[in-house]
Amino acid sequence: MSHAPASLHHLPRLRTRDLAQLGGLIRPGTHDSPLMALGKRFTVAPPGFPTMLITHDMDDVREVFTNHEDFSVGQLLKRVSNHDRLFGRETLVFLEGEAHRRERRLYSPPFQHKAVRSYQDVMVAAVQRELPGWPVGEPIEFVRVGYDLALGVLLEVVFGDVPVARRDRLRQAVIHWFEAIESRGFLVATMLTPLLGGYTPPYPPLRRGQALVDRLLVEEIAARRAALGDGVDRQDMLSRYVGTELDPHDDVALARNLRGILLGAYETTAITVGWIATMLAGHPKVLAELDSLAEDDARFDAYLDAVVAETMRVRPVSPFTGRRAARDTEINGLRIPKGTIVVLPILLIHESPEHYPDPMSFRPERFLDERPNGHTWLPFGGGSHRCLGAPFALLEARILFRAILEQRRIQPTTGELEPPRRLHTGLSPARNALVTLLPR
Ligand code: HEM
Known part of the structure; x- marks a missing residue:
C-alpha cells in the first residue's frame, strides 16, 4: 500500500518568536539547543524568507545532496545571500544540470x-x-597567517612564475576587493537581500574592486597566450588551461571563474588555519602526540591529517549548507513545494553521537583508522557542488602545520578555547585565533 507524501505542515514548526533559537545551530554545542526538542525535521518561516525545512535526517541529507535536478544551490544563494554579486551568476556554484x-x-x-x-x-x-x-614568543593571529599564506600559495599555484611587480599588483587588487567584501557597507547590502526577495543592492566599491581584479586576470591570461609555444614547461594552473584541450577560449569567462576560485579558497582556508592552530594550542596531549611522531613521517602526516579532519568536524567554516527546491518534489515521503529552502545543519550532524561517539571531545584518533565518511563529515558540503578545492585545502593545511611544528613549538593555552564569532554565514575564531609560537 502506498502512502501519500506528508506535507511540510505536518512537521513541527519553530514559532516566529523563537527564531533566535536558530543561532543554536551554528554555535558549537548544538545538542544543547532547545531546537532538539523539535526532532530531526522541522520547519521555520522567518519574515521575508520562503518556508525552510531544516533536516538532519541522514536519508534526507543524502537525497538533497544527490538530487541535483530538483535541488539547486544557485537558487538558494540568489534568494538569501550576496553570492551572485560576489561570484557572478555564470560561475560554477550557480550553474545546474x-x-x-x-x-x-x-x-x-x-x-x-x-x-x-x-x-x-x-x-x-x-x-x-x-x-x-x-x-616568536608573542601571540599572533593565525587567521591573518592563513590569509597571507592562502593568497600567496594561490597566486603562485594559479599563475606560476610571473614577474614580482605583476604578482604584487594582483595581490593588492585582491586584498582591496576583499576589503570591500568585508566592509560594513556591503554587510548592510547583504542583510537587505532576503528582505528584498533575493536582490542585493549594488555596492560600487565592490564592483570597482572586482573590475580591477578581472582586468588584471585577463591581462595574465593574455600574457600566457602570448607565451604559448616558447618551449617553457609551465606547471601553473593557468597554463593547464590556456592552449590545452580544456581552454574555454573565452578570457573573460576564464577570469571570472579564476576570481571565483580565489574567493572560494581565500577566507575558508584562512579561517580553517585559524581553527587548527586554536585546537592544537588548546589540546596539549595532541601536541605531545605529534611531537612523539616527529621521527616517523608517515605516521606524523596521518596524525596531522586526522587533526585537520577533527578540527573541521568541530569547527566547520560553514556550519550549514542548503539547497532550494527548483520544482515541486518529494524527499523520503515528504512533499516539498517549489521554492522551499532546505537547510542541512552540518555542525549539528558533526556533533551527533549517532555518527561520532563522545562528539564534543576533540579526538583526532577517531580519524586515524577510518577516513572521514563522506556522508557524515561535511565541512566541504556534498553532492555535485562539493568543494572543488578540498584536496588542495587539506594538503595546504598539512604542509603549513608540518613546517610550523618542525621549526617551532606551539604554546599550549589553558582554559576556554577561543569562542567563535559569526563572519558572513561562517564561524571564525573571535580573536582571529591568537596563538603563540615558541622556538624549538
Ligand atoms: C578549508 C578550506 C575550504 C572550505 C572549508 C571550503 C568549503 C566549501 C563549501 C562548504 C562549499 C559548498 C559545498 C556545498 O554546499 O555542497 C564549497 C564550494 C566550492 N569551493 Fe571550497 N572550501 C575550501 C577551500 C577551497 C579551495 C582551496 C578552493 C579552490 C582552490 C575552493 C573552491 C571551491 C569551489 C570552486 C566551489 C564550488 C563548487 C561547485 O559549485 O561545483 N574551496 N567550498
Whole structure:
C-alpha cells in the first residue's frame, strides 16, 4: 500500500518568536539547543524568507545532496545571500544540470589529487618564505597567517612564475576587493537581500574592486597566450588551461571563474588555519602526540591529517549548507513545494553521537583508522557542488602545520578555547585565533 507524501505542515514548526533559537545551530554545542526538542525535521518561516525545512535526517541529507535536478544551490544563494554579486551568476556554484557538469569537468583537472600533489613544492616554498617572519614568543593571529599564506600559495599555484611587480599588483587588487567584501557597507547590502526577495543592492566599491581584479586576470591570461609555444614547461594552473584541450577560449569567462576560485579558497582556508592552530594550542596531549611522531613521517602526516579532519568536524567554516527546491518534489515521503529552502545543519550532524561517539571531545584518533565518511563529515558540503578545492585545502593545511611544528613549538593555552564569532554565514575564531609560537 502506498502512502501519500506528508506535507511540510505536518512537521513541527519553530514559532516566529523563537527564531533566535536558530543561532543554536551554528554555535558549537548544538545538542544543547532547545531546537532538539523539535526532532530531526522541522520547519521555520522567518519574515521575508520562503518556508525552510531544516533536516538532519541522514536519508534526507543524502537525497538533497544527490538530487541535483530538483535541488539547486544557485537558487538558494540568489534568494538569501550576496553570492551572485560576489561570484557572478555564470560561475560554477550557480550553474545546474548539464551546464554545471560541463564547467565542473573543465575546471576539475587541476584540482584532482594527482595535480594537487604537484603543487606541493610551491606550497612548501611559500610556507618556508613566510614562516621566519612570524613573531616568536608573542601571540599572533593565525587567521591573518592563513590569509597571507592562502593568497600567496594561490597566486603562485594559479599563475606560476610571473614577474614580482605583476604578482604584487594582483595581490593588492585582491586584498582591496576583499576589503570591500568585508566592509560594513556591503554587510548592510547583504542583510537587505532576503528582505528584498533575493536582490542585493549594488555596492560600487565592490564592483570597482572586482573590475580591477578581472582586468588584471585577463591581462595574465593574455600574457600566457602570448607565451604559448616558447618551449617553457609551465606547471601553473593557468597554463593547464590556456592552449590545452580544456581552454574555454573565452578570457573573460576564464577570469571570472579564476576570481571565483580565489574567493572560494581565500577566507575558508584562512579561517580553517585559524581553527587548527586554536585546537592544537588548546589540546596539549595532541601536541605531545605529534611531537612523539616527529621521527616517523608517515605516521606524523596521518596524525596531522586526522587533526585537520577533527578540527573541521568541530569547527566547520560553514556550519550549514542548503539547497532550494527548483520544482515541486518529494524527499523520503515528504512533499516539498517549489521554492522551499532546505537547510542541512552540518555542525549539528558533526556533533551527533549517532555518527561520532563522545562528539564534543576533540579526538583526532577517531580519524586515524577510518577516513572521514563522506556522508557524515561535511565541512566541504556534498553532492555535485562539493568543494572543488578540498584536496588542495587539506594538503595546504598539512604542509603549513608540518613546517610550523618542525621549526617551532606551539604554546599550549589553558582554559576556554577561543569562542567563535559569526563572519558572513561562517564561524571564525573571535580573536582571529591568537596563538603563540615558541622556538624549538
Ligand atoms: C578549508 C578550506 C575550504 C572550505 C572549508 C571550503 C568549503 C566549501 C563549501 C562548504 C562549499 C559548498 C559545498 C556545498 O554546499 O555542497 C564549497 C564550494 C566550492 N569551493 Fe571550497 N572550501 C575550501 C577551500 C577551497 C579551495 C582551496 C578552493 C579552490 C582552490 C575552493 C573552491 C571551491 C569551489 C570552486 C566551489 C564550488 C563548487 C561547485 O559549485 O561545483 N574551496 N567550498
